[in-house]
Amino acid sequence: MINQLPIINMLIFLATALIIPLLSKRTFKITLIFGFIMLLCVVTSSFFLIFHIAEHGAILYQFGGHDSKIGIEFKVDLMAAIIGLFVVGLTTIIYIYSCGDETEGVEQKEYGRYYILLFIILFAILGIIYTNDLFNAYVFMEIISITTCSIISIKRKKETYAASFRYVMLNEIGSLSYLFGVALIYMVTGYTNIDWVSQSIQSIWQLYSINIIIALGFMIVGIGIKAAIFPFHIWLPDAHASAPSSSSAILSSIIVKVYIVVLIKLLFKVFKLDILNHFHVSTILVIVAATGMIMGSIFAIAQKDIKRMLGYSSISQIGYIVMGIAMFSSLGLASAMFHIISHGLMKAALFLSVGIVIYKKKIKKKNDFEGLAYEMPITMSVFTIAALGMIGIPLTSGFISKLTLGMASLDHRQGYLIIIVVLSGLLNVIYYLPIIISSFLKSEPNTYHPFKIEKVPWPMLTSVILLGIGILTFGIFPNLIMNMITQAAELFGLI
Amino acid sequence: MQIIQAFVDHINFIGAVALFLIGLHTVVTKKNLIKRIMGLNIMGTSIFLFLVAIGNVTGGVPPILQQDPNVNYINPIPSVLILTGIVVVVSMTVYSLSLTIKIYEMYGTINQDELTYLIREEEIHD
Amino acid sequence: MDDRIVKSITRLVIPFIQLYGIFIILHGHITPGGGFSGGTLIGTSLILYTLVFGLLPSKKKFSHRMSQIAESGGIVIYVGIGLIGLFLSGQFLTNLDAGFPIGEPGELFSAGMIPLLMITIGIKVASTMVSLFHLLIEGDLDADHPGIR
Numbered sequence: 143m144i145n146q147l148p149i150i151n152m153l154i155f156l157a158t159a160l161i162i163p164l165l166s167k168r169t170f171k172i173t174l175i176f177g178f179i180m181l182l183c184v185v186t187s188s189f190f191l192i193f194h195i196a197e198h199g200a201i202l203y204q205f206g207g208h209d210s211k212i213g214i215e216f217k218v219d220l221m222a223a224i225i226g227l228f229v230v231g232l233t234t235i236i237y238i239y240s241c242g243d244e245t246e247g248v249e250q251k252e253y254g255r256y257y258i259l260l261f262i263i264l265f266a267i268l269g270i271i272y273t274n275d276l277f278n279a280y281v282f283m284e285i286i287s288i289t290t291c292s293i294i295s296i297k298r299k300k301e302t303y304a305a306s307f308r309y310v311m312l313n314e315i316g317s318l319s320y321l322f323g324v325a326l327i328y329m330v331t332g333y334t335n336i337d338w339v340s341q342s343i344q345s346i347w348q349l350y351s352i353n354i355i356i357a358l359g360f361m362i363v364g365i366g367i368k369a370a371i372f373p374f375h376i377w378l379p380d381a382h383a384s385a386p387s388s389s390s391a392i393l394s395s396i397i398v399k400v401y402i403v404v405l406i407k408l409l410f411k412v413f414k415l416d417i418l419n420h421f422h423v424s425t426i427l428v429i430v431a432a433t434g435m436i437m438g439s440i441f442a443i444a445q446k447d448i449k450r451m452l453g454y455s456s457i458s459q460i461g462y463i464v465m466g467i468a469m470f471s472s473l474g475l476a477s478a479m480f481h482i483i484s485h486g487l488m489k490a491a492l493f494l495s496v497g498i499v500i501y502k503k504k505i506k507k508k509n510d511f512e513g514l515a516y517e518m519p520i521t522m523s524v525f526t527i528a529a530l531g532m533i534g535i536p537l538t539s540g541f542i543s544k545l546t547l548g549m550a551s552l553d554h555r556q557g558y559l560i561i562i563v564v565l566s567g568l569l570n571v572i573y574y575l576p577i578i579i580s581s582f583l584k585s586e587p588n589t590y591h592p593f594k595i596e597k598v599p600w601p602m603l604t605s606v607i608l609l610g611i612g613i614l615t616f617g618i619f620p621n622l623i624m625n626m627i628t629q630a631a632e633l634f635g636l637i
Numbered sequence: 638m639q640i641i642q643a644f645v646d647h648i649n650f651i652g653a654v655a656l657f658l659i660g661l662h663t664v665v666t667k668k669n670l671i672k673r674i675m676g677l678n679i680m681g682t683s684i685f686l687f688l689v690a691i692g693n694v695t696g697g698v699p700p701i702l703q704q705d706p707n708v709n710y711i712n713p714i715p716s717v718l719i720l721t722g723i724v725v726v727v728s729m730t731v732y733s734l735s736l737t738i739k740i741y742e743m744y745g746t747i748n749q750d751e752l753t754y755l756i757r758e759e760e761i762h763d
Numbered sequence: 764m765d766d767r768i769v770k771s772i773t774r775l776v777i778p779f780i781q782l783y784g785i786f787i788i789l790h791g792h793i794t795p796g797g798g799f800s801g802g803t804l805i806g807t808s809l810i811l812y813t814l815v816f817g818l819l820p821s822k823k824k825f826s827h828r829m830s831q832i833a834e835s836g837g838i839v840i841y842v843g844i845g846l847i848g849l850f851l852s853g854q855f856l857t858n859l860d861a862g863f864p865i866g867e868p869g870e871l872f873s874a875g876m877i878p879l880l881m882i883t884i885g886i887k888v889a890s891t892m893v894s895l896f897h898l899l900i901e902g903d904l905d906a907d908h909p910g911i912r
Binding site for chain 1: 831835838839842846848849852853854855856857858859860
């Protein structure tokens with residue numbers, strides 16, 4: 143029975159997305175509570191999955207009982223289970239936030255559509271994490287692309303349409319490029335299943351080296367466009383500037399990370415280390431990641447709109463994750479996975495607290511944050527904790543991931559990368575610290591009032607407080623998840 | 638002579654790659670929004686042509702069961718992959734076209750240069 | 764449109780188009796085609812009806828509520844058929860091991876659950892095409908185009 147849990151999780155989300163339109167005649171609170179109960183069911187079943195897989199090994203699930211050479215197969219190993227739990231848990235917290243957001247988010251009659259799209263996105267994310275088949279990953283990738291584009295442009299304002307058109311164009315070029323790579327691999331091996339493909343490629347890659355290098359190039363470019371790696375990042379800031387806050391949080395914390403998981407599976411399970419070392423992929427990825435870390439921060443300093451600034455900051459943090467992957471060692475991979483989780487928490491906390499500020503005060507420029515901490519203490523405290531985590535101050539989870547990344551780069555005699563990590567941290571200081579200082583230390587003249595709890599709807603405050611507690615917990619006790627992440631990273635067979 | 642022989646033997650693959658590049662060039666350089674959507678369709682079609690050319694067997698018949706025991710069928714798996722791909726490309730085209738209609742209602746133009754100019758104007762007045 | 768020839772020919776031709784679409788859906792496991800192509804044919808016949816007779820009579824025949832039920836119901840039945848396989852034998856979407864009757868290859872009543880899945884896909888594709896066409900053409904109604912009203 144526990145072997146059926148992955149498919150039951152996905153079907154719960156699909157069934158919820160289909161039942162919501164039929165419930166639209168009743169009051170809306172029933173829909174919200176129903177969705178929340180389904181999310182909690184999937185969170186508990188993901189917990190069970192992690193403990194079961196840590197003891198017994200990966201779950202192999204063939205659809206319809208067909209053999210894996212001709213059918214579709216799901217392979218749920220430890221990394222997939224951990225990222226699955228992270229995605230569903232973070233979405234539950236953002237769901238709690240969006241229940242209370244009435245004006246800056248979506249309008250009242252659009253509510254049903256927003257939640258249908260959200261559950262379809264979750265269904266497709268679980269599918270792309272669990273799958274063991276390259277073409278199946280393409281299908282789920284397209285589902286995520288179109289529904290994400292709809293969830294960003296759900297406010298019917300003028301500037302959302304042009305931004306989402308550019309988003310669709312770039313993402314489709316990425317998907318079609320990935321599909322071309324899959325077609326080239328099918329031409330060489332005749333399978334699309336990951337296990338059979340890697341077995342075939344390992345024995346014959348000397349004969350077909352041109353096909354394999356072109357396929358590798360197309361697939362890395364395609365996934366790079368969708369994961370906002372540095373030269374292909376153009377769509378991300380525009381998409382953030384015009385979206386509601388909960389959609390921005392989902393886009394920047396969850397969806398971009400899922401494509402990095404696909405990149406990890408592609409590099410380390412299909413093309414294993416012999417091929418990658420022969421074509422110097424490690425050097426190329428390190429250069430791309432290092433450039434992204436620095437240039438993302440430099441662009442962020444110049445922005446005036448706060449959501450665009452947070453978007454460019456995401457690009458530089460994704461550079462960290464790709465640098466961890468590009469080390470090709472299990473400590474680097476463990477640091478990349480830990481940073482996926484910790485950056486997700488921190489970026490969601492930043493976007494949601496900015497969303498509360500916009501809801502209450504209707505400001506958007508980053509220079510208008512003066513004296514805000516006296517009126518909204520809880521929001522600005524969580525913003526401060528998350529921003530310090532981005533910089534890398536100890537006691538937050540951002541410090542642990544930078545530390546692990548530094549240890550991984552020293553292990554591999556590439557110590558010059560530490561300079562780039564530290565430089566990027568200093569650049570982060572330049573644009574986060576003025577906001578914190580101006581909100582806590584300057585106040586309007588002639589009005590000194592003590593701290594008071596702000597009057598915003600309680601779901602928004604609860605979700606932000608939960609995220610702040612999460613960042614501090616993973617900073618002080620990282621071994622809660624670091625042991626399991628290290629165990630998952632060693633299963634990939636890197637040194 | 639060798640080169641021309643190799644070119645004619647692999648004409649399907651060369652055509653697919655040429656179509657992919659033509660589609661990519663259209664998306665990147667043209668200014669009209671509808672021409673860019675057509676460019677995406679051309680890119681998708683080129684990949685389907687590539688998949689069909691992979692699955693071809695010289696002297697094969699369509700993969701429908703026949704009574705004759707020694708007849709070569711062509712590979713049916715690329716056809717299945719192409720069917721899924723066509724559905725995906727069609728749904729993406731429909732979505733982009735409805736976005737184009739909304740952009741035309743809001744801004745009055747579907748030329749990318751004029752759109753950028755109008756958006757900058759609004760940002761300055763904001 | 765006001766032309767009597769076009770209207771009478773359309774009234775004659777639409778049932779045959781729909782019959783051909785149903786033939787392609789039901790023979791999805793024997794001949795090329797299946798759910799997607801057959802659903803497109805049925806959707807195209809309803810779009811032809813919209814173009815000839817106007818938007819309002821077509822919306823009476825195929826309203827928004829019906830398209831909601833068709834789309835949701837189609838996927839729910841698909842998932843239900845898959846779950847029968849899950850409960851009876853072991854994996855989702857099982858065909859032979861779950862007891863669906865598999866006849867001779869080449870007959871109409873064969874291949875287990877595949878014709879049932881094709882029918883649900885056909886219904887869903889037809890409903891999607893028609894509702895998208897109605898949505899895209901609604902914005903075009905104004906006094907300059909009396910024909911499409």
